[in-house]
Amino acid sequence: MMSTKGYKPESGLAAEIEVEAYRRLFPLQYYECHLAESVRPDSRALGRARDTTIALGPVPSADGSALVKIGDTTVLAAIKLEVMTPSIDSPDVGSVAVDFQMPPICSPVVRPGRPAEAAPVIAKQLSDVIMSSGMINLKELSLISGKAAWMAYLDIYCLNADGSLFDAALLSATAAFSHLQIPLVSLNDDGKLITVSEEVKDKAAVEPVNKENRKLTIAVVPFSLTCIVHGKYILADPTSEEESVMDTHVTVVLDSKERLVSLYKAGGAVLLHTSVVKDCIVLAKQRVEELSEILRESLSAMEVD
Amino acid sequence: MVHRIPLRGTRQRRTIRQKELQYSWRWQLEHWVPIHHRKAWNGDINNRKGQIFKKLIGLDLMVGISISADLPFSGQVLQALHQVQHMLSLARPRFGPRESKKAMLYSDVGRLNCHVTYTTFSTPIRGQGFDNKEYSSMLHKALEGAIILETFPKTTVDIFALVLESGGGDLPVIISCASLAIADAGIMMYDLVSAVSLSCFGKNMVIDPTSEEEACQDGSLMITYMPSRNEVTQFTLTGEWSTAKINEAMELCLDACSKLADILRSCLKENASELTS
Numbered sequence: 001m002m003s004t005k006g007y008k009p010e011s012g013l014a015a016e017i018e019v020e021a022y023r024r025l026f027p028l029q030y031y032e033c034h035l036a037e038s039v040r041p042d043s044r045a046l047g048r049a050r051d052t053t054i055a056l057g058p059v060p061s062a063d064g065s066a067l068v069k070i071g072d073t074t075v076l077a078a079i080k081l082e083v084m085t086p087s088i089d090s091p092d093v094g095s096v097a098v099d100f101q102m103p104p105i106c107s108p109v110v111r112p113g114r115p116a117e118a119a120p121v122i123a124k125q126l127s128d129v130i131m132s133s134g135m136i137n138l139k140e141l142s143l144i145s146g147k148a149a150w151m152a153y154l155d156i157y158c159l160n161a162d163g164s165l166f167d168a169a170l171l172s173a174t175a176a177f178s179h180l181q182i183p184l185v186s187l188n189d190d191g192k193l194i195t196v197s198e199e200v201k202d203k204a205a206v207e208p209v210n211k212e213n214r215k216l217t218i219a220v221v222p223f224s225l226t227c228i229v230h231g232k233y234i235l236a237d238p239t240s241e242e243e244s245v246m247d248t249h250v251t252v253v254l255d256s257k258e259r260l261v262s263l264y265k266a267g268g269a270v271l272l273h274t275s276v277v278k279d280c281i282v283l284a285k286q287r288v289e290e291l292s293e294i295l296r297e298s299l300s301a302m303e304v305d
Numbered sequence: 306m307v308h309r310i311p312l313r314g315t316r317q318r319r320t321i322r323q324k325e326l327q328y329s330w331r332w333q334l335e336h337w338v339p340i341h342h343r344k345a346w347n348g349d350i351n352n353r354k355g356q357i358f359k360k361l362i363g364l365d366l367m368v369g370i371s372i373s374a375d376l377p378f379s380g381q382v383l384q385a386l387h388q389v390q391h392m393l394s395l396a397r398p399r400f401g402p403r404e405s406k407k408a409m410l411y412s413d414v415g416r417l418n419c420h421v422t423y424t425t426f427s428t429p430i431r432g433q434g435f436d437n438k439e440y441s442s443m444l445h446k447a448l449e450g451a452i453i454l455e456t457f458p459k460t461t462v463d464i465f466a467l468v469l470e471s472g473g474g475d476l477p478v479i480i481s482c483a484s485l486a487i488a489d490a491g492i493m494m495y496d497l498v499s500a501v502s503l504s505c506f507g508k509n510m511v512i513d514p515t516s517e518e519e520a521c522q523d524g525s526l527m528i529t530y531m532p533s534r535n536e537v538t539q540f541t542l543t544g545e546w547s548t549a550k551i552n553e554a555m556e557l558c559l560d561a562c563s564k565l566a567d568i569l570r571s572c573l574k575e576n577a578s579e580l581t582s
Contacts, residue, residue, distance in 0.1 A: 059470050062426045076469065078426040103422055105465040112420055112463070155425045157467070 049237035054298040056179045064180030068172040072162035077172035084151040094141020094149040098127035107161040133222040163239040220255040225284040252284035415457035419445040427471045447529040447539040453493040473516035496531035499566040530562040
C-alpha cells in the first residue's frame, strides 16, 4: 500500500529507523519528505483525488439511496419521504431535513455513547449547501397546496471515515436525490393521503394525486473538494491521516455551472493567500468535471437496468 | 473436528483454518463485511433438499455475499407469503482489542462488548436510529462461547453491528455478520458462528422469515451454531411448538447453518486471497 517512492532520508535519525516507525514517530516530517518530491504516501500526485464510485439504490426500502466511496471513505445516504402539512406562510413547498451520523463503526476516534463532534458541523454545512445551491425546487415536493407536501428526510451514515467526509456526504446526498423516486399517493374517502402500491395503480378506483413528477428535477448539482494547505503545497482530497497531521482545510463547493456555492476555511494555523484560494478553486473545477462524469455514468447505468 | 484451532501454547500445531484465514492480527481493519441475505423459493414442495448458491455482489471493495437459497421446507408451502427477503447488516470489530478501562478489575481473559444499532431508514416507518439492547446482549451471548477470550487477557474487543435495512430475521444476520467480521479481524475463534431463524405457522415452517412472516408467526426458533465443532452457542424458542416439530425445525436450521457457514468461509477465503495477491 505504502509507496516509498520519493522518500530519501538524507542523514541522522531518519536514515537509521524503519520507514513505518518514522511515519509514526515523525508524521509531519514524513509527509514533508514526500511533499518535497511532489508525491503522497499513497502514490497520488498532490492535486489528485482518490478513486470515486457511486452505487445507487443500496437500500431498497428507502425512496432514494446512494452509497459513495472516495478511496476508503464510505458514506451511505438514504431518503425517506413522509407526508406533512405545510406551514401557512408557505403553503406550496415541501421541506428537507438533513442529518449526518457517524456511528462508532466508522472510525477508532468515535466512541460509543459520545457522538462525534464533526457530525453536526457536517450536517449543518450540508443542509446549507443543499438549500442555497438551488439544487432542488421545494415546490416540486408539494402535493396539494396548503394541505399536503412531502417532507424529505435525508439521513447520511458514515460507514468508514478516511478523510474528506464532507465531499463524500455531499456527493451521496446529490446521488440519493437523483435516485429519488416519489411514491404514488391518492386521497382516500376520509380525505387522507395513502400511498398506492405499484400493483393496484391501474385500477380505476384510486386516482393518484401525483401522476406526473415522480422524479425531482435537479437543476444544478453542487460538488465539493476539500484541500489541505501546508506551506506552499496544496493537497486535494486528504485522507484522515493527512487531515490529522496538517490542519488547514479549505472546502470549495462549486455547482455544475462552475459557480461558487460556498467556501469554508475553518481556522487552522496557516493564513491563506488569495492566490492559494484561487488554486484550490482551480482544483475544485477539475474535480467537478470528474464527479459530474461519474454521477452521470452511474445514473445512466441505472436507467439501463 | 478438522478445523479445530489449537489453544494458546500449542503453537506447533498449525491448522488448516489458520492458513486459510491468514491469522495476522490485522487490527486496523481495512474491509468491512456486509452480509447480503436473500431468500428465493420457487414453491416446489418436492425440492426439499435445495441448494445454496453463492454469488459475490460487485460493490467494489466490499466483501459481500449474496445468498439465494432454495432451502428445504416441510408440509405445505405458504404461497401467499412467497417473496424475496432483503436484509443488510454491517458489523465490524472495533480496531482490535484495546486496553480495558482502568476502573475494571484485572481479568486474565479478554472482554467482549457488543452494540447493535439500527439506522433511521432501516425500518419501513422512519424512526430514530436506535440501540437495540436486547439484540446487543443476544449477540454477546452467541459469540462469547466461540471467541477464544484467553488469547487477549486484560483487553476488550468491541463489536458494532449497524443494521442498514431490516427485513425480518435481523438477529441471525447480525450474528453471522459479526462472526465473519471477527474472523476477518484475525481474532481467534473456535469456529465461525452461523445463525439461522425459522418461523412456524400451524403445520408449516418457513426458514429465514421476512418481517411480514414474522408478524404473523405462531412460533419461532433461532439457532447459532459452530458447524465444524458441531456445537450450538445459542438456541431460542418462542411460541407454540410440539416436540416432534421442534426436532424437525432444529434439523432444518442446523442444515441451513452448515450451508451458511460454508458460504461465510469461502467468502473469507476469497477476501484473504484478494488481500495477499
